[in-house]
Amino acid sequence: MQKISKLAVLTSGGDAPGMNPCIRAVVRTAIYNGLNVVGVKQGYKGLIENDMYDMNKRSVSNILNLGGTILKTARCLEFRTDEGMETAYQNLKAQGIDALVVIGGDGTFTGALRFSKKYPDIQIIGVPGTIDNDLYGSTYTLGFDTATNTVIEAIDKIRDTADAHDRLFFIEVMGRDSGAIALRAGISCGAEAILLPEVETAIDDLIASIKTGHLNKKSSSIVIVAEGDKHGGVYDIAKMVEKEVEHYDIKVTILGHLQRGGSPSSFDRILGSRLGFAAVNALIAGETQHMVGLRANEIVLTSLEEALTSHEFKLEDDLMQMAHILSI
Ligand code: F6P
Secondary structure (H helix, E strand, O other): OOOOOEEEEEEOOOOOOOHHHHHHHHHHHHHHOOOEEEEEOOOHHHHHOOOEEEEOHHHHOOOOOOOOOOOOOOOOOHHHOHHHHHHHHHHHHHOOOOEEEEEEOHHHHHHHHHHHHHOOOOEEEEEEEOOOOOOOOOOOOEOHHHHHHHHHHHHHHHHHHHHHHOEEEEEEEOOOOOOHHHHHHHHHHOOOEEEOOOOOOOHHHHHHHHHHHHHOOOOOEEEEEEOOOOOOOHHHHHHHHHOOOOOOEEEEEEOHHHHHOOOOOHHHHHHHHHHHHHHHHHHHOOOOOEEEEEEOOEEEEEEHHHHHHOOHHHHHHHHHHHHHHHOO
16 A cells, blocks of 8 residues: 555535534644645646645634635636646656545545546545535535525525415526525425426416415415426526416525535535544555545545446435425
8 A cells, every 4th residue: 555645635526514514624634644736726737837725724713613615616628638647647656645625515526536537646535625525435425514594594585575475486406406505595494396306397287386375375385496307598588377277476586606615514514524533544544546434423435436436316206295395
């Protein structure tokens, strides 16, 4: 087993609250174990552009409470090319870096896996950091709890005004391919309907259930739409419903990027700390091409391959059914 001496940490893809506590844990665990640590700016872009800096314990002081990522992040197309990967590899080698912690979502892990297969002498461990909660191998990803709480706070406020005016609101939440935030927020806020990318919802059924709600004397209705829903966007859905539902004044709200910001919740601070700590320990133990995750409150390793190809969300049909029954 090769012994690592210098590791680099980066955040990539969409930022997620909890990334900073994770960076802090990576840096301090590495230093505790006698390793040198380098921070890479803007994810894979920083690897290609050689934008890295030495970190010490004080580089990560007072960041537990900060949203975003002190390392900054990017979606880097160049890293998908052989040339981009080769440049990144040469930059890592030139600095004597032999291990990488990548914090991000499925795009980040896809890049990490390809890179690691090409250059297996650089050990890589992934940390699931995305508000989308869509990686197999961790019941929760970093940022999902904070983002869901942000959404709940916003929808509770919308419910107040919806109720005051007897209105029907369509609220779009993030999740291009994942309905995780929509489902949790929908249950938490008692949404009358939840539209998810993973589930085909017939518009006729949606209209029927809104009408039934009105007959059952509901004064307001809230429909949560995940941004990746297959009907083509929240405005289109609202228009289709508007033609058939006369008794409600209809409004649309898109929550957008406010969902990605904000101080991480207690849950995300602890999850970030645990996963960062575990990632460095996994590298020291010689692991590579794996993701650290949390399942049944235990830290577990899942291969990056499996994390990308399986999908935890499939297991949650029971939540969908419960959400429907409880909102009638
Ligand atoms: O992957 C996280 C996420 O917030 C998705 O929910 C959303 O679809 C996407 O990122 C938005 O990406 P960007 O900030 O690049 O527009």
